[in-house]
Every structure is written in structure tokens, then in C-alpha cells.
Amino acid sequence: MKVVAELSRKALYKNAHVDISLIEWQERNNGYLERHRNATERVAEPEELKREKQSKRKTLESFIRNLESCDILKEFDERIWIAAIDKVTVQQDGALVFIFKDGIEIGK
Structure with a gap:
């Protein structure tokens, strides 16, 4: 953008000092x-x-804070897992990518 601005500035200068057609x-x-x-x-x-x-990060952090503040969830709950996670992908390097139902991805 700086290059274009400089070219435009030079063109304005040239137009002011050199006779140039309007079309050109x-x-x-x-x-x-x-x-x-x-x-x-x-x-x-x-x-x-x-x-x-x-935005996705803030949403996820809020979700995690809410889960951490709940005394109800003290161990793995399959129903919550099924309700929240759409799919989990295992990358070639063994890393896991969790895709939540709302489209948020973790692990990329």
C-alpha cells in the first residue's frame, strides 16, 4: 500500500509539472x-x-471457565462429550484436533 501511495504521489507531482492528457x-x-x-x-x-x-478463543475460554466453576462435573461425562464434541481428528504427528458442535476447533 505504501508503494502504491508513493506512485500516486509521484503521478500527482508529474501531472502538476508536466503536460499530460486527462485520459492518460x-x-x-x-x-x-x-x-x-x-x-x-x-x-x-x-x-x-x-x-x-x-472470538472463538474467547468463547472457548468462557466455556472452560463455566465448566471449571461447576461442581457437578468432577469426572468424564459421556453425555456432555456427545453434546459438545462433533468430531476428533488425529493428525499425522499424533496431535488431536477437537471440533465442537458450534464449529470451534482446538488443537490446530
Whole structure:
């Protein structure tokens, strides 16, 4: 995005000091705007993914705190397991990935 901003700044300077046709200026400027839009989208995707993961993490931490504060659950309960876990995947390295019914994944 910095590169595109610098190119745009230079184009503005050139347009102010060199005779350039309006059509050429618009084509060049539209190209810079498109590059900036693409760069902005590429930056936004990981940020959205990060927000989603943070939200899932907070939900899971809250769920765990609630379970820990319950005196009822003192040992493994198959009914709770079945109600909460959708599936468990064993990775090639032996790591387990737990997928809850609400889509939250732990272990990735």
C-alpha cells in the first residue's frame, strides 16, 4: 500500500509539472486505485481471520471457565462429550484436533 501511495504521489507531482492528457492521467490513476484496493483486501483477510479466531478463543475460554466453576462435573461425562464434541481428528504427528458442535476447533 505504501508503494502504491508513493506512485500516486509521484503521478500527482508529474501531472502538476508536466503536460499530460486527462485520459492518460485517469488510466494511470485508476491503475493505482485498483492496486490499492487489491492491497487493502489482502491486508483485510488475515485481520478478519485473526478476529474470528480471537472470538472463538474467547468463547472457548468462557466455556472452560463455566465448566471449571461447576461442581457437578468432577469426572468424564459421556453425555456432555456427545453434546459438545462433533468430531476428533488425529493428525499425522499424533496431535488431536477437537471440533465442537458450534464449529470451534482446538488443537490446530
